[in-house]
Amino acid sequence: MPANVDAPERLPQPTVAEMDLPTVLDAMSDPIRLAILHRYLVDAAGGVRSCGWVGLDRPKSTLTHHFRVLREAGLLEQHQEGLVRSSRVRVEDVQQRFPGLLDLVTDWQVPAALLLDEVPA
Secondary structure, three states: OOOOOOEEEEEEOOOOOOOOOOHHHHOOOHHHHHHHHHHHHHHHHOOOHHHHHHOOOOOOHHHHHHHHHHHHHHOOOEEOOOEEEEEEEHHHHHHHHOOOOOHHHHOOOOOHHHHHOOOOO
16 A cells, blocks of 8 residues: 555636636526535535435436536535545535525425435435
């Protein structure tokens, strides 16, 4: 085992100043992406979780696309470490740029049809 372990690689994302309201709203317009944000804000309490943790009933390739859209809009920060990709909502950055926006996501109810019967731990 190497003595030096590389730090996780942060995937490209816009700065706070580069976050664009139409792009953010477009990213949030899809119920799956909104559910991803809700799960990270509410169930993960804003913490870092692997992308597989989200527990939505969709193929992995579809979820990968949705995570990319959220990251490119500036809503999620993602890190790649080996084969594991971890995410967290950029709460402070989004609140700074668009105050109150994430409160709407937190108050939203995720449709049961989107969730897996058993959510990964």
